[in-house]
Amino acid sequence: MTTLTTITSTVTAAFLGSFVEVVEAFTIILAVGVTQSWRPAFIGTGLALGLLALLVLALGPLLGLIPIELMQFLIGTLLVLFGLRWLRKAILRASGFIALHDEEKAFAAETDSLRRQSAERRADFLAGTAAFKAVLLEGIEVVFIVIATGAGHGMIGYASLGAAAACLLVLIIGIFVHKPLSAVPENSLKFVVGLLLSAFGIFWVGEGVGADWPGADLSLLAILAVLAVFSFAAVRMLRQYFNTHAEVAA
Amino acid sequence: MNILKVALKEFFGMFIDDGALALAALLLIAIVGVLVKFAHVDALLAATLLLLGCLLILAESVARAARQKFQRK
Numbered sequence: 022m023t024t025l026t027t028i029t030s031t032v033t034a035a036f037l038g039s040f041v042e043v044v045e046a047f048t049i050i051l052a053v054g055v056t057q058s059w060r061p062a063f064i065g066t067g068l069a070l071g072l073l074a075l076l077v078l079a080l081g082p083l084l085g086l087i088p089i090e091l092m093q094f095l096i097g098t099l100l101v102l103f104g105l106r107w108l109r110k111a112i113l114r115a116s117g118f119i120a121l122h123d124e125e126k127a128f129a130a131e132t133d134s135l136r137r138q139s140a141e142r143r144a145d146f147l148a149g150t151a152a153f154k155a156v157l158l159e160g161i162e163v164v165f166i167v168i169a170t171g172a173g174h175g176m177i178g179y180a181s182l183g184a185a186a187a188c189l190l191v192l193i194i195g196i197f198v199h200k201p202l203s204a205v206p207e208n209s210l211k212f213v214v215g216l217l218l219s220a221f222g223i224f225w226v227g228e229g230v231g232a233d234w235p236g237a238d239l240s241l242l243a244i245l246a247v248l249a250v251f252s253f254a255a256v257r258m259l260r261q262y263f264n265t266h267a268e269v270a271a
Numbered sequence: 272m273n274i275l276k277v278a279l280k281e282f283f284g285m286f287i288d289d290g291a292l293a294l295a296a297l298l299l300i301a302i303v304g305v306l307v308k309f310a311h312v313d314a315l316l317a318a319t320l321l322l323l324g325c326l327l328i329l330a331e332s333v334a335r336a337a338r339q340k341f342q343r344k
Contacts, residue, residue: 094304097300098300101325102286102287102293102296103285105296105325105328105332106286106287106288106289106293109288109289109292113337118333118336118337157278158281161278161285165285223318223322226300226303226318226321227314227315227317227318227321230303230304230308231307231314232314232317232318233314244322247326248326251330259333259334263337270341
């Protein structure tokens, strides 16, 4: 059943999930372009996008062969793993146990590494490889997010729209700003994405085993709310724990 | 070849960060599946168990990570 709730949550999850991945890839491409030159940055990016397109074209039609309940169960299982991993990291970041992700730092680390290689004869190749790897690895995550949020209810089209909008937005902001997008509240976005993906995962596994969720697709919002309340409570408790132990350690 | 290895590592890394969390989540999903398919437990009840189980697993994982952070010091 396609409802406005499902379409909105699918597009939102695909958009936000893709947005944070594309921001990370953009940082590396920018580092390559600024430090080395734009040629290897564009070649590496283009090759990675081509490989991703081939992967999607090769594997995409196979999705249609899987019965919908099995697909919901399998994708739900992967999403539970993927979502809980994101949520765990987001909770630990928000409570101070692991460092916040910083695009400025990532950019500085990448430019440092590229500068050290710039004297080598293969500098262009190494820079292109860095861009290729970044786009391929972050791209694989984007493809998974699109499939995972869209395939369970036959809404790959909507999920793809969300992901495409995210790519376009990062590109437009990147062209104007021309520096790492550190102003993007990436850590908060990752928290929201972790909540959305976990909620989708639990919802799909439930559908996959034949659960008749009360309120149908609206129960996705209820699952999201339960996860959000739990996560914020966990952050609060862990922050207190962190502060108490940090004071003792000091 | 190196890139393929990195891509595969990254792909599996997408799902597994804390091995215990991943294993517990997989076990929970398997138990929910078995309860519905073979023990004929109501699917909605099983799905609710899944939600509560996920919260429990997540709570254990973040609590363990927090404890380990200060034990290491």
